[in-house]
Amino acid sequence: MLIYGTVVHTPKRGTISIHTNALLATNEEGRIVALKDNIPEDKLDSTIDTLQVGHQRQSLLKLSATQFILPGLIDTHIHAPQITYTGTATDIPLMDWLQKYTFPSERQFEDPAWARKVYDVLVRRLLCNGTTTALYFASIHLEASKILADSALKHGQRAFIGKVCMDQNGAEGYIETTEQSIEDTKAFIAYCQSKQRPQHLVPVITPRFLPTCSPALLEQLGALARQHDLPIQSHISESLDEVAFVHALYGNEDTDTEIFDRMGLLTQRSVMAHGVHLSPNDVDTMVARGSAVAVCPLSNVYFANGVFPVQPYQKLKMGLGTDVAGGYSPSMLQSIRHCAVASRYLATQKDHDPSLVVDWMTALYMATLGGAEALGLQDEVGSFELNKSLDALLVDIATDNSPIDLLDDITPMDMVEKFINLGDDRNIISVWISGERKL
Ligand code: GUN
Numbered sequence: 286m287l288i289y290g291t292v293v294h295t296p297k298r299g300t301i302s303i304h305t306n307a308l309l310a311t312n313e314e315g316r317i318v319a320l321k322d323n324i325p326e327d328k329l330d331s332t333i334d335t336l337q338v339g340h341q342r343q344s345l346l347k348l349s350a351t352q353f354i355l356p357g358l359i360d361t362h363i364h365a366p367q368i369t370y371t372g373t374a375t376d377i378p379l380m381d382w383l384q385k386y387t388f389p390s391e392r393q394f395e396d397p398a399w400a401r402k403v404y405d406v407l408v409r410r411l412l413c414n415g416t417t418t419a420l421y422f423a424s425i426h427l428e429a430s431k432i433l434a435d436s437a438l439k440h441g442q443r444a445f446i447g448k449v450c451m452d453q454n455g456a457e458g459y460i461e462t463t464e465q466s467i468e469d470t471k472a473f474i475a476y477c478q479s480k481q482r483p484q485h486l487v488p489v490i491t492p493r494f495l496p497t498c499s500p501a502l503l504e505q506l507g508a509l510a511r512q513h514d515l516p517i518q519s520h521i522s523e524s525l526d527e528v529a530f531v532h533a534l535y536g537n538e539d540t541d542t543e544i545f546d547r548m549g550l551l552t553q554r555s556v557m558a559h560g561v562h563l564s565p566n567d568v569d570t571m572v573a574r575g576s577a578v579a580v581c582p583l584s585n586v587y588f589a590n591g592v593f594p595v596q597p598y599q600k601l602k603m604g605l606g607t608d609v610a611g612g613y614s615p616s617m618l619q620s621i622r623h624c625a626v627a628s629r630y631l632a633t634q635k636d637h638d639p640s641l642v643v644d645w646m647t648a649l650y651m652a653t654l655g656g657a658e659a660l661g662l663q664d665e666v667g668s669f670e671l672n673k674s675l676d677a678l679l680v681d682i683a684t685d686n687s688p689i690d691l692l693d694d695i696t697p698m699d700m701v702e703k704f705i706n707l708g709d710d711r712n713i714i715s716v717w718i719s720g721e722r723k724l
């Protein structure tokens with residue numbers, strides 16, 4: 286593939302690289318073999334020859350002045366079955382919300398036909414919104430988790446998927462035994478590995494959170510993660526009611542981080558959601574283990590009783606998550622915006638401390654290369670360095686129906702910022718994963 290036009294990415298946290306009149310070329314595996322900018326239109330032909338990509342000339346895509354290429358967005362925390370009720374159930378705290386809305390709704394995924402219908406819609410919805418990689422929680426059901434894997438493979442989305450594990454404090458009809466949880470997790474790992482798409486479908490060890498997992502289950506899941514060298518995901522120090530529940534359950538003041546660490550569940554492949562109530566000590570432990578936090582700014586507003594302090598914890602690996610349906614929007618653009626907005630409330634609360642502010646470029650980094658680092662994909666996707674896979678969006682801020690009005694001349698930088706702050710799926714006109722067009 287050959288693309289000529291404006292190419293935008295965040296190869297370093299807090300900065301943005303805007304390559305104009307750029308030529309981006311991929312090979313037949315969808316890997317980037319050239320990115321060269323400032324090529325005048327009349328030198329395009331000779332540059333194509335110099336870069337030895339002339340055989341691809343017939344597939345040259347020339348972007349218009351209102352278009353640019355951006356890395357695919359990476360959602361590091363989303364609950365696949367919860368797409369059914371997202372946009373509702375915004376009225377009560379986490380521990381009550383799980384019992385009233387989540388567990389009854391997730392229970393329905395015991396029906397494979399329901400899972401097939403929902404997961405087809407879900408993956409398409411995420412792709413339309415530019416999510417090229419997602420770290421999913423499925424439900425406790427083996428069959429439905431396989432169906433989510435099938436849907437991601439069918440649509441070509443990169444998917445890290447966990448069959449959810451919970452052997453205590455679930456609900457009527459939505460709980461499993463420790464043995465069943467381990468057995469189904471092993472079967473799900475085998476299923477994903479049988480597909481032989483290790484860069485596109487990855488099974489994830491998924492203890493839901495400490496309240497719903499016995500120590501025996503946590504230990505065995507830690508052992509499975511070690512044995513198969515797999516990623517791990519859970520929720521960590523999310524909200525005041527969750528933290529209080531764990532203290533009551535364990536009869537002491539141990540933090541979530543200390544407990545997960547004891548169970549072997551904090552590794553360099555762990556992605557733990559929220560972390561709003563992590564202590565500085567907990568953060569040091571996570572940094573030492575190489576674990577990541579999936580920052581979920583929108584659901585934190587509803588459940589967490591606080592804002593995750595992104596800027597003070599720059600030493601942590603951090604991605605962004607939508608946390609559907611705790612966060613009601615499946616769009617990572619909303620996560621980017623809410624991350625920036627929440628940081629400003631935090632700064633206001635702390636005597637207007639400007640060092641707490643997350644700018645849009647940093648939030649975009651977290652939604653792309655930051656997410657890739659959380660998932661160990663930093664050499665594969667997240668930006669446009671040579672030899673990476675081309676996971677990318679073609680954005681046009683002037684489509685029919687665009688939510689962005691262009692009334693004056695605009696610089697490429699302003700064009701990108703307008704898309705980040707005002708754009709939506711109407712502006713995402715193509716999506717590529719591994720150099721293949723998926724939308
Ligand atoms: N903690 C345990 N389960 C969940 C969930 O489904 N959503 C959120 N936001 N937090 C959780």
Ligand code: ZN
Pocket residue numbers: 362364520558608611
């Ligand atoms: Zn969650």
